[in-house]
Amino acid sequence: MRSREHSRRAGGAPGEDPEPPPAPAPGRPWSTMRWLRVGVASALVVLAALGVLGAWVFVHSTGVNGRLVDRSTPALIASARLEAAFVDQETGIRGYALTGKPEYLLPYEQGRIRQEAQLRVLRRVTAADSRAREDLAVVLAHVEGWRTLVADPIVAAPPGIPVPEAADRQGAAKAAFDELRAATATQQAHLQADRDHARGDLDDVRLLRTWVFAGIAAVIVLLALLVFEGLRRGVTRPVAGLVHDAERVAHGDFAHPITELGPADIRALAHAMEAMRRRLADELAFADRARRRLDEQALDLRRSNAELEQFAYVASHDLQEPLRKVASFCGLLQKRYSGQLDERADQYIHFAVDGATRMQTLISDLLKFSRVGRVDTKVVDVDLESVFTTVVDDIAVAIQESDARIEHDPLPRVQGDPTQLALLLQNLLVNAIKFRDLEHAPLLRMSVERDGRMWRFALTDNGIGIAPEYADRIFVVFQRLHTREAYPGNGIGLAMCKKIVEFHGGRIHLDPDHTEGTRIVFTLPADA
CATH class of the missing domain: 1.20.120.1730 (Four Helix Bundle (Hemerythrin (Met), subunit A))
Incomplete structure (x- = not known):
């Protein structure tokens, strides 16, 4: 209904161009070309x-x-x-x-x-x-x-x-x-x-020659004055008025009408500009109403998102305590009554402990994901070389257990949140070590190069790789390509990486041309 109303206001059906303004009646008044032809012909006759x-x-x-x-x-x-x-x-x-x-x-x-x-x-x-x-x-x-x-x-x-x-x-x-x-x-x-x-x-x-040539000079001067005045009245003044009206409209006075003056073609131009002004005024009025509605909807959406975020935070935070109790008591049951009950009871207790533990991990990851770009965000000058070294130290156990080798180019300094950038590097490295090829020791290499106003980073590994058809799916939250038994995790790591990179103004994607293992490419701004 709004589209039909907008189309009627715009002057035509949706998808159709507006009808051109009607041309002035022929012969009334003369066009600029006709005035010029008559004026030039008269001037030539007089000069002849x-x-x-x-x-x-x-x-x-x-x-x-x-x-x-x-x-x-x-x-x-x-x-x-x-x-x-x-x-x-x-x-x-x-x-x-x-x-x-x-x-x-x-x-x-x-x-x-x-x-x-x-x-x-x-x-x-x-x-x-x-x-x-x-x-x-x-x-x-x-x-x-x-x-x-x-x-x-x-x-x-x-x-x-x-x-x-x-x-x-x-x-x-x-x-x-x-x-x-x-x-x-x-x-x-x-x-x-x-x-x-x-x-x-x-x-x-x-004496006759003097008077005749003086008269010729006077007639030429008079003719020049007539031409100047004719151009001023017929062209310059209407065009100046048209420019004045157009400037007022251009400066925001969309209600100011375009006055039609001068010869027929200039009047036709003014008529077309007036039709365009009315069309633009209608479009702007419609756009203003739509923008107000969008602003209201955006305000409602922001309020709803804030409430949802608050709800997610409170729910996640409040769920920690009962889950902690469930896990704790299940652990006590498992420790105290293990071997005293039948085998099926021991299996049920194990399932309960494992489910409570995974639920705690999932809620913790969700809290981290919801806080990206929203809580405790500070943009400072970050030395990625130092951050990378700290992250490698933090995951030293996983590196040692997998016998992984990590290489990297000298990393630059960027503007960003150091905590989130550390979380980005940690998720990428842990993900590359997790999905390794069991027949080979993991080999990870972080390369970097300048690309205009961006730094382009690429983390390459020799793991099991990712098929190109899953290039977009891996960055969606809770999307997994393997069972939890084969590779543990909640499917949030790469989604969190995508959210962190985009928060910093960059882009992240899978390199589909790399076939031996996986290459994740992401960019970060080189300037503040």
Whole structure:
């Protein structure tokens, strides 16, 4: 009935696992994985949009900067250098016209070379600017006009003397070159305006880039804060609450409930832990009730055992006196009337004396057996070598009568009761001498070795031996393998040895692998 009640309280039939807690309804609320997927997808979309915006700003600023650096500024510089080349040409032509010396044509020639170089630059950097191309065409037209009107005729004149036509065309030459310089100035003004416009665009795009990247940084920081707060609210705080509740339960507050917070899977975990807490609480409550019942039964059992021990002691002690009287008077009968009665009467008196004597021995052995580990027990440092020597001296008569030889290894010191350990060694030695082979003198050897935290002892003899199937029976009280006529005794010796060894925290058994005689192995703790 208690098992059925316990099974119902535990949540299932005996031998069956409890049913798992029901899972939360799908979609309400979201699980941690779903929150993570949605959050990661949203973050990736935002980051992708920010990346596209940043890439566009970068490309746009690169284009504006390229227009300023690769087109407007080189075009303005090339136009200024082109004008300087025109001035060098005009200076060389004027010097040659006035002196007729060929060396004055050197600036003219160099100016033409620089003119061609700058024209190539201008054509390359203004290829996409129609107005710049028109301005360059106007400049080139004025250059050709000036060269046709002034430069070519002067260069064609023979060297060595001033060119007479130069003085006549001085006014026209000056007007043509002024028109060329005016066209060049117009070209440079347009190019300067383009450069200023490009510079303004560059400043605008730099400001735009600064704001865009600042906005991107702000969005990333905001996204990080949102992720942190989402994790804190959705994972960290529910898990921390779950850990707090679990710690309270672990510290003994089994009535504290597990709160369900957070996403669906964490709620499911909390639900399962709450079911486990309830199951454990029910199990502990049942165990407490069972333990209380066991404590009550143990108390009753200890009280009953104490009463039984007291009864056994009193009974054994009180039986000594009447048995002593019976044995004494039977002995007197045997001594006084031996031979005066018939043979049957003498036999009856002998049986009575023998029975009373054996009863006294049995009661004495029972008293010793009941006192093991209970009366006058003191645990001290015991020198087994000294105890063994004393025991051998005590049984010297039995050793001498059986012509026994006893050998032993140096025995260690152990913690225990010296009286009980002496009784242990005495019972083992006497038992080995008693069950000897009558054809051979008894040979007993006590060996010892360290086995971890235990001393392992083995007493080996060359006696009649014990069959392995009786290995457990020989340590049971009153169990005998031979008749009392063949080997005297009450069947308590080895049972007492077992009780003494186990009281000291060791184990004792028969070695079934030893066939020539008997080997009893027992252990005693090596440490206190």
